Amino acid sequence: VAEGVERHGGGRGSVLMLLTDVNRELGYVSEEAMREIAKASGISTAQVQSVATFYSFISLKPRGRHIVRLCGTISCVMKGSQEVLAAVEKELGIEAGQTTADGAVTLETTSCLGLCDKSPAMLVDDTPYSGLTPGKACEIVRGLRKGGGA
Amino acid sequence: MKKEVLLSASQPELGSALRRAVGMTPADVAFEVRNAKLQGRGGAGFPAGVKWVLAGGASGARKYVVCNADEGEPGTFKDRVLIEDHAERLLEGMAIAGYAIGSDKGLIYLRAEYPYLVPRIEEAMASMKASGLLGSGILGKFDFDVEIRFGAGAYVCGEETALLDSMEGLRGEPRNKPPYPVNTGYLGCPTIINNVETFVAVPHIILNGADWFLALGEGGDSGTKLFSISGDVERPGVYELAMGSTIGELLDLAGAKDVQAIQVGGASGRTIRGDETSRVLSFRDLPPGGSVIVFDRSRDMLDVLENFMEFFVHESCGQCTPCREGNLQLLHAVRAIAEGEVCCRKCLAEFMSLAEVMKGTSKCGFGQTSSNCFVDIVRQFAGPVAGQGGR
Numbered sequence: 001v002a003e004g005v006e007r008h009g010g011g012r013g014s015v016l017m018l019l020t021d022v023n024r025e026l027g028y029v030s031e032e033a034m035r036e037i038a039k040a041s042g043i044s045t046a047q048v049q050s051v052a053t054f055y056s057f058i059s060l061k062p063r064g065r066h067i068v069r070l071c072g073t074i075s076c077v078m079k080g081s082q083e084v085l086a087a088v089e090k091e092l093g094i095e096a097g098q099t100t101a102d103g104a105v106t107l108e109t110t111s112c113l114g115l116c117d118k119s120p121a122m123l124v125d126d127t128p129y130s131g132l133t134p135g136k137a138c139e140i141v142r143g144l145r146k147g148g149g150a
Numbered sequence: 151m152k153k154e155v156l157l158s159a160s161q162p163e164l165g166s167a168l169r170r171a172v173g174m175t176p177a178d179v180a181f182e183v184r185n186a187k188l189q190g191r192g193g194a195g196f197p198a199g200v201k202w203v204l205a206g207g208a209s210g211a212r213k214y215v216v217c218n219a220d221e222g223e224p225g226t227f228k229d230r231v232l233i234e235d236h237a238e239r240l241l242e243g244m245a246i247a248g249y250a251i252g253s254d255k256g257l258i259y260l261r262a263e264y265p266y267l268v269p270r271i272e273e274a275m276a277s278m279k280a281s282g283l284l285g286s287g288i289l290g291k292f293d294f295d296v297e298i299r300f301g302a303g304a305y306v307c308g309e310e311t312a313l314l315d316s317m318e319g320l321r322g323e324p325r326n327k328p329p330y331p332v333n334t335g336y337l338g339c340p341t342i343i344n345n346v347e348t349f350v351a352v353p354h355i356i357l358n359g360a361d362w363f364l365a366l367g368e369g370g371d372s373g374t375k376l377f378s379i380s381g382d383v384e385r386p387g388v389y390e391l392a393m394g395s396t397i398g399e400l401l402d403l404a405g406a407k408d409v410q411a412i413q414v415g416g417a418s419g420r421t422i423r424g425d426e427t428s429r430v431l432s433f434r435d436l437p438p439g440g441s442v443i444v445f446d447r448s449r450d451m452l453d454v455l456e457n458f459m460e461f462f463v464h465e466s467c468g469q470c471t472p473c474r475e476g477n478l479q480l481l482h483a484v485r486a487i488a489e490g491e492v493c494c495r496k497c498l499a500e501f502m503s504l505a506e507v508m509k510g511t512s513k514c515g516f517g518q519t520s521s522n523c524f525v526d527i528v529r530q531f532a533g534p535v536a537g538q539g540g541r
Contacts, residue, residue, distance in 0.1 A: 013337070015319035020262075020302055041319075054321040054467070056303030057262045069263075073224045074417075074457045075380040075443055111305055111461055112224040113263050116380035116443075117387045126265040 001036040010040045019052050027067070027106075028059040056110065064099040064106035066144045070122040070137075073112035080133075081120035085109065087134030088141055104145045152403060153366060153392045155374050156236065156350050164238050165283045167353030171246045172291040179250040180206045183352060185360035187372040192218055192308065192345035193415055193439025194515060198352075201342045204332040206251040208340035213253035215244050215294075216317075216336060216343040220261045220301050220308040223416030224461060225441030228376040229346035231388045233267050236350055237274035241284055241296060243349030246356060248294035251342060256296035259313050262303045271298060305465035309514050310343040312467065323469045324514035347376055347440070368394030371432045379404045382446040391431065393438070398427030400442060408446045411531060416441035417458040418519035421526035451531035455523060456484045462520040473517025476508040480524045487528065498528070 004021045008014035015037060022033045029052050031045075038045040052058050070076075070085050085096065092100050092107060099106040115121035118130030122137065129140060171179050184199025205213060217240065221229040233240065244256045260267065275296060278284035286293045299317050306312050307322040314336050316322035335341020351373060355363045364372045371394035380386045384405030391400060397412060409424030414436040422429055422436070424447075431438045445454060459481035468474045483501045505521035512518045 013317075013319045016302060016316060017300070017319070020300055023302075051319065051321055054304060054323075055262075055301075058302050072457075073461060074454055075225050077457060078381055078445075078449070110263070110303070111465060112222065112226070114221055114227040114230050114261075116225050116227055116378065116441075119380065119386075123263060128266055 001033055001040060005040045010042070012041055012043060015041050015043070015048060015051050016055075019048070019055075019058055023058045027063040027065065028061055062099075064104050066104060066125055067106045067108065068122060068124050068141060068144070069108045069110040069113070070096070071111075071113040071115065071120060072109035073116075075112070075116035076120040079119035084120050084122075084132050084134050084137045088137050091138040091141055092145075100145065102145065105141060107141075151368070151392050151395055151399060152389065153374050154390045155354055155366065156232070156239075156347065156376060157388070157390045161236075161239070162353070162357055164242060164278075165281060165289075167356040168242055168245055168249075168283055169289060171249055171356050172289050176250045176252060177203075177206060179246060179356065182360050183250070183355060186355045186363040187360075188348060188351055188355060188363065189372075189433055190345055191347035191351065191375065191440070193223065193419075193437060195433040195437055198342075198344050198348050201332050201344070202247065202250050204330075205253075205335075205340045205342045208333050210340045212255070212337075212339045213251055214336045214339055214341040215247045215251065215253050215256040216310075216313070216341055217244055217256065217258040217349055218308060218310065218313060218343050218345050219258050219264070220313060221264075221346070221440070222261055222305040222308050222465075223418065223439050223441050224458070225378060225380050225413070225416050225443040226439060227378045227380075228388045228440040230264060230267065231378075232346050232350050232376070233264075234270060237271050238278055239350050239353055240346055241274055241278050243352035244296060245278075245284060245288060245294045246352050247342060247344070247349065249288075249292050251340070254293040254295065256294060257317065257336070258296060258298050259301060259307070259317060260298055261301045261307075265300075268298060304467075305461075306467045306514075306516050309516060312514070313343065314341070321467070323467045324516070326513070366392055367432075368392050369430065369432070369434075370394070371434070375431065375438050376440060377431070377438065377442050378440050379442045379444065381444040382406065382409070382449070383444050394430055394432045394434075396427060397422070397429045397431060397436065397442075400431065401427065401444065404444070406444045406446075409444055410447045410449060411445045411451060411454075411527075413441070413443045413445070413523070415439040416443075417461055417523055418516070419522065421523055421530070423530060451527050452484060452488045455527045455532065456481070456488070458523045459484050462516075466516065466520075470511075470513040470517060472508045473512045473514075473520065476504055476512075476517065477520055479504060480521060484524070484528075487532065501528075
């Protein structure tokens with residue numbers, strides 16, 4: 001948080017940027033981090049929490065080292081994203097919204113990723129993958145569990 | 151008709167439009183954009199030049215130029231493609247806006263789903279700075295710098311005042327209007343907010359003039375428009391057509407067969423029957439945001455509708471009741487229709503009237519348009535009255 005305050009400056013306007021940074025660094029935003037951000041921005045922890053809970057990309061629960069977001073919107077559904085989701089869930093042994101026991105991967109479904117010309121698509125951390133098949137998607141998440149990728 | 155300007159392979163030299171702009175007075179630049187009748191390319195269609203003229207005339211020591219790159223409408227990806235291929239042109243358009251309204255600060259609000267575009271934008275910024283087209287002392291006339299800001303996964307932040315709140319570090323909830331952003335925008339300062347495609351069109355307008363832009367369109371519309379087409383088509387992708395082209399022309403380009411339904415303008419847009427190919431892509435008929443999704447006859451339109459309503463329920467900011475509760479009720483209604491539980495005209499009329507109430511009483515464009523797909527799809531494709539209740 002202190003580092004972020006240096007980068008973005010304190011104050012009310014930097015709350016979302018601080019939350020995004022912490023979320024990226026730790027994979028989630030802890031209560032302690034929210035208290036720190038509140039102190040740095042001169043607002044209450046409750047206000048910080050109200051911002052944090054508004055956005056889908058910010059998590060208040062610890063997540064895996066990698067976040068896999070599979071698009072759940074119609075263009076991807078029409079091209080088989082539900083089959084991809086089922087295969088990835090089976091491969092990881094978890095359902096969407098959960099994290100693998102080894103802490104490697106959190107699986108989420110998300111609103112349109114804007115990759116509908118190459119459906120079905122998913123975002124792994126900051127990297128887009130498109131034109132997925134169940135097999136291709138499983139191979140990608142297997143790679144993540146082995147500690148590959150960043 | 152297919153007409154490539156923004157996506158044309160032969161692009162004008164970078165900076166030539168900016169050079170021409172600084173030879174005009176800032177007010178004349180804003181007037182040129184207004185006279186070109188450039189309507190907001192995000193989908194709302196508000197005349198961009200009117201924003202520019204108003205913000206240019208507003209008083210304030212600081213003014214901001216904001217690029218709305220929160221492309222979240224399901225099925226839209228044209229802005230992603232524009233940033234990938236024409237990021238420099240976008241920055242040139244923003245710089246021209248800065249000159250026109252007297253702002254030295256531009257902000258690109260980029261959706262969290264596009265983090266991989268950041269290196270591309272930064273590269274464009276660096277090259278523009280190196281050629282003296284961005285930063286301080288642009289062409290010896292003015293200063294203008296651009297910074298990237300991030301969304302964090304919220305569809306509603308594409309609404310311009312929610313976007314401002316989000317940039318100010320708040321929950322992205324739409325504000326009451328008035329006051330309008332042109333007077334009271336980012337941090338209370340006069341601000342213009344335009345879509346990526348709108349800014350990319352600006353340099354072409356400045357170079358060729360408002361009359362040229364007006365003549366590009368068909369049937370009284372101006373300019374060209376990008377469409378992201380996906381779903382049951384052979385060649386999904388981004389196509390540029392004259393504004394005022396027909397939906398049939400677009401379908402021919404993308405290759406669509408056995409079409410049951412076409413959704414124009416994303417989940418919040420209108421859904422039409424496959425045979426309505428003479429409908430016009432224009433703010434006069436089918437408001438063109440960027441998304442066109444095609445459904446062939448194998449698709450169950452109730453499944454499609456359920457997907458959209460789930461989307462709206464998830465993305466509603468929850469601030470006002472018609473939108474927060476209305477979308478949830480409509481989702482229940484879709485499921486009930488699918489189960490065959492809503493089969494009388496009376497129940498259906500209740501839901502249609504709820505859709506109408508949402509349209510009339512929601513605070514922002516989200517709730518005012520989210521019931522469109524329900525009305526269109528239930529009426530034409532999947533309602534009990536259409537004789538297809540139950541599955």
